[in-house]
Amino acid sequence: MPxxxxxxxxxxxxxxxxxxxxETLVNQADKIGATYFQIYRNLNDVSQxxxxxxxxxYDALREMIKALNKQxxxxxxxxxxxxxxxxxxxxxxxx
Numbered sequence: 001m002p003x004x005x006x007x008x009x010x011x012x013x014x015x016x017x018x019x020x021x022x023e024t025l026v027n028q029a030d031k032i033g034a035t036y037f038q039i040y041r042n043l044n045d046v047s048q049x050x051x052x053x054x055x056x057x058y059d060a061l062r063e064m065i066k067a068l069n070k071q072x073x074x075x076x077x078x079x080x081x082x083x084x085x086x087x088x089x090x091x092x093x094x095x
Contacts, residue, residue, distance in 0.1 A: 002035065003061050004086040005053045009072065014041075017049070017075055028067050029053060033060045061085060 011017055021039060029037040035054045042048035051068075055061040 002054055002056055002088055003058050004036075004088065005051070005055065005061050005064070006084045006086065007051045007068070008042075009049060009051075010047045011049050011075055012047070013075055014046075020071060020075070024071065025068075029064060032064050032067075034064070058085070 017039070025039075026037060033056045035056070037053040038051070040050040040052065042050065053061075053064065055064065
């Protein structure tokens with residue numbers, strides 16, 4: 001069953017994050033089997049970012065979380081991220 005990952009963190013260097021995303025994160029997520037991976041910026045607090053990613057199963061997600069934790073060490077401010085894992089219901093919806 002696919003799982004969706006959300007994580008919010010405070011970032012100190014958006015340019016470094018953009019470079020990391022372009023050179024590493026997207027490729028890693030793709031290799032692990034992500035069906036969706038995107039970084040968002042908070043319009044009301046530009047120091048805050050949100051990652052939303054979808055993976056085929058929890059094992060794939062766990063592998064990506066390990067990679068993210070290693071690579072984000074120098075870019076984060078204020079401690080750990082707020083990570084959440086969501087499982088899709090089979091209810092009616094759009095998309």
